Amino acid sequence: MALVSLTTVFLLWMCCTTPKASARTACEDPPVIDFGEIASGNKSGYEENDRVQYMCNPGYTLSGSEWVTCHEKIWTPGPPQCLAPCTITKQQLEARKLLLSHGRRHTFLIQSGQKLEFVCITGYKLTSSSVRKCVNGHMTFPSCISDVSCGAPPEIPRASIASSEQERYLPGARVQYECESNFQIMGVNYVTCTNGQWSQAPTCRDMTCEPPPEIAGGKVQGVKKSRYLPEERAQYRCWQGFQMTGDSTVACQNGTWTQLPTCRGRGEKCGPPPAIENGDLLSFPLQEYAPGSTVEYKCPSLYVLEGSRYITCAEGQWTNPPVCLVACTASEEDMNRNNIELKWVTRNKLYLKSGDFVEFECKIGYVKDPASSPFRAQCVEGTLEYPYCKPGTELTQSE
Incomplete structure (x- = not known):
């Protein structure tokens, strides 16, 4: 009887103690994930409703729930994934x-x-x-x-496109231009699309003339106009005591005047020296000058005197007078219209003497137009040809 009682007691002890041990370890250790780890809740032995939190390595993105819970011996929901960047x-x-x-x-x-x-x-x-x-x-x-197609054709001063404009042009497309009245096209009157670029654009040349110049010993009859149309005429006459050589009438052709007449003084004397545009004599002019007399000219500030500042009376005629080349102004308004700015100068306006050079560059967000004039421009007798930049798609690091 005593032996049976001990066996019974052992079985009862096993029966009572085993379930309690199982209840204390409801779930196995949570699963390991690639490129991540348990951030909180990690311990030895997990019971019902215990929670753990996962986190991913730097640069990786967690997909799924970061928290999992022990429920009926299973971690739910399933462990998350760490997705690579x-x-x-x-x-x-x-x-x-x-x-x-x-x-x-x-x-x-x-x-x-x-x-x-x-x-x-x-x-x-x-x-x-x-x-x-x-x-x-x-x-x-x-x-x-x-991209072998072309965008909008280049704009030409004093010209318009003869056909309707498009956003894109196929290779081989040709766009024709027409100059304004009294302007003449220089070169072919069209551009062609080739390999995504337009060919060299033509220019429109002004065919009108400036007022006819003064001549020594004479003057233009009547009141001068500011501009003369092509083939329009002007007539000269000599001062009293001077004799004209050549045709007294001149015509405006291709933007310039035909051959000017000359007025020769008697006894090899010269009349008043010719006036020059934008310049002055340093002495008060006389009505008559003896052979060998000289006079001197000057130009205002920022103008460049081209030629000799002195002229001489020889055989009844004055030698060729100098020319005062007008200055150029690079203004902010003109530069804004062309999407450019000064490359080396921080001022908004720059004055240039004739013959001086200036360099431009595109504003931020713009790129050089293939049909643009050079970005190193020269002041030529008061005229400055600005380069042109178009909106660009390629952004710089600074942007």
Whole structure:
């Protein structure tokens, strides 16, 4: 009887103690995840309703719930995943002729699930969607092909396009220009689209004339006009005591006057010296000068005197007078119209002597127009030909 009682007691002890031990260890250790770890709740032995929190390594994106709970010996919901980021390098973008729409050009990481928008560099265009998504370390890139079509044709001062304008032109397309009245086209009257670029644009030359110049010993009859139309005429007469050589009538042709007459004084004397535009004599003019007499001219500030400042009376005629070349003004208004700014000067306005050079550059967000004049421009007798920049798609690092 005593032996049976001990066996019974042992079985009862086993029966009572085993369930209690199972209740204390309801779940096994939570599962290990790649590229992540348990952030909180980690311990030895897990009971019903215990919770643990997961976190991913830097750069990785957690997919799923960061918290899991021990319930009926199972961790619920299932453990999360740590998704790998995507890496984009400058070399990858350059190889595919791509840029990011927000202008970033250096190597950086993109979290899984994040979207990016791409654009092609100048001269190329997209063949598929510009938006791409990073999916667990993998990202596809859009494709760029050479854009052989042309955008808007170049603008020409004093000219208009003879046909209706389009946003894009196919290779071989030709656009014709018409100059304003009294202006003549120089070169061919069209541009052609080739490999995404327009050919050299023509120019419109002013065919009107400035007022006819003064001559020694004579003057223009009547009141001078500010401009003369092509083939319009003017007539000269000599001072009393001077004899005219050549045709007294001159005509405006191709923007210049035909051969001017001369007025020769008797006894090899000279009349009043000729007046020059934008310049003055340093002495009060006389009605008559003896042979060998000289007079001196001067030009105002910022004007350049071209030729000798002295002229001499010889055989009844004055030698050729100098010319005062007018200065140029590079103004902020003119530069804004052409999307340019001064390259080396910080002022908003710059005065240039005739013959001086100035350099321009495109404003931020603009690129050089292929049909533009040179960005190193020269002041030529008061005229400065500005280069032109068009809106650009390629953003600089500074932007």
